[in-house]
Amino acid sequence: MHPALEALGDYPLARFQDLARAMAAEGTPLHDFSVGDPVEPTPRFIRTALIDAVPEVSQYPTAAGLPELRQEIATWAHRRTGVRVDPDRHVLPTSGSKEAIFHLPLAVLDPDGPRDGALYGTPGYAPYERGARFASGRADPEPLSAASGWRLHLEALERDRLDRAGLAWLNYPHNPTGAIADRDYLARQLATARERGVTLASDECYLDIHPVAGPRPPSVLEVAADASSAEGPDLSGLLVAFSLSKRSGMTGYRSGALVGDPELIRRNRLLRPNIGTASPEFVQRAAIAAWSDEEHVAERRATFDAKRAVLLDFAARAGLAVSGSEATFYLWLAAPGGDDAAYAEALLAHRIIASPGRAFGPGGHGWLRLALVPSVEGCQEAAAIWERAIADGSLPGH
Ligand SMILES: Cc1ncc(COP(=O)(O)O)c(C=O)c1O
Structure with a gap:
């Protein structure tokens, strides 16, 4: 075992x-x-999109996903966050976000290097810890508290822990507490992670499930885009995990996306054909329908x-x-x-x-x-x- x-x-x-x-x-x-x-x-239109896409012959899907799906995710990300991401360089479809979260350390952590740690808050979603351990990395949990709004403050951690971290997880809106983060907090975390050379991974699978009257939770993508230039947004050192599971009632379909730093996307694209987690193309067609609709x-x-x-x-x-x-x-x-x-x-x-x-x-x-x-x-x-x-x-x- x-x-x-x-x-x-x-x-x-x-x-x-x-x-x-x-x-x-x-x-x-x-x-x-x-x-x-x-x-x-x-929603029926999503189910219909899937059924209509089931072909007579269904062949292996690619790790990069359908270009139309990458485009639709980029269009949604722009609508939701105001950030223009490049569907080919910044976007990678996944089979739900859980597997992508679990597998991420295999792409970005070197268990034999000086940065073998994954930082995350406790309480939190189990795959942050488990993914690190199975990748032979070091799990480094930080207790969260009601007093700090259940936020993980990277800037308050000991220097040594940041120096030894390859990866830090944020997750707002937060499972299990339902806490929401604000833009200033996210900006501080991104700045700290970049200054200290830690890859920041933001799990935003609950981004669209918030009170009707607000607050509407910000994505860390919005914060990164504050430094956009003519070449596009600066997503260096950042990966965000999105999901259709809660947003569109598609937990059984298994469809999500990683969006972020082109180099981190490239590493995931290298990793993922080894695992075989690409989403079936008929699910990707249903995902295109789901990302395109807000109603x-x-x-x-x-x-x-x-x-x-x-x-x-x-x-x-x-x-x-x-x-x-x-x-x-x-x-x-x-x-x-x-x-x-x-x-x-x-x-x-x-x-x-x-x-x-x-x-x-x-x-x-x-x-x-x-x-x-x-x-x-x-x-x-x-x-x-x-x-x-x-x-x-x-x-x-x-
Ligand atoms: C914090 C968090 N991240 C990710 C997921 C995974 O969702 P999915 O794999 O369905 O996209 C969940 C599921 O409950 C979750 O709570």
Whole structure:
């Protein structure tokens, strides 16, 4: 067995998924807020684009992806961030963003060199750590806190850690806390990473899922573009991961993109034919349809906004402390009593599944993550059950 695999054990949410599956198999109706996999249908025009693109003979897709898809991603990036990226030099389609995030250290970290570390915040998304370890790199987590808005401040880290880092991960809007970063913060992180020679990787898969009335989260691409010249934006040392999963309700399709520094894109283009993760061309055709449309994204935003409003109201009534939670995909609550695992177990008895914060690393201890996956009605039902349980004393409220 690969030692990195042996050391990691189960995927953090696997135990909760198993429990939920077992309860569902017994016919117990569940309010499942554990996995960030929404249930709203993929818009019909996207499904149709996929079906219409299934050919009689389907051959291997290329790692570089269809030129039309790269172009559509560049067009979307311009619409969303105001930055004109070159579809051939700056853009690489991926099979969702998870595999690209996991594989990135294989392209940009030298495990035998002086910069073998990957910096990331905890709590955070597991592949930042796991990708580094499987690439024989060094995982270097930094605890995040409510006091610092769940932000990773590279400029506050010890010199030595930056000198030994090849890669640093940002992720705003943030999983698991739902925190949003502002432009000044992103500009400081990019400037620090560049000054200290660290590749900055920004995971922005939740960029388009934010409150209808704002704030609209900025992309680090916008900040990089402040230094645009006649030759185009300066994306040196920067890679951004985007995804259609949450934006367009396409978690099952597996489609995303890396956008950034031409040299970093080139390294990924060299790496990826070895892995075989290119997205099937009929999925790429569906992706072209999805990136080209904003109307369905606005509808999805409104839906998540409504779910968040239901649960924020409930948390306020029940006296549950909320932190982060500025974006609309996750709510982050302080676990009453302080033990997130015990509280998540207790919630299960009420058929509500929340993720204990520790599933996202040691920095998540004491918190609960709710992924706004059930329908608006499902959120209302779950809130009513939870509120009754607090009122009758079967669940602690503070
Ligand atoms: C922070 C973060 N990044 C990336 C992903 C991967 O998404 P996908 O591979 O579906 O694009 C997720 C999925 O939940 C996530 O939470």
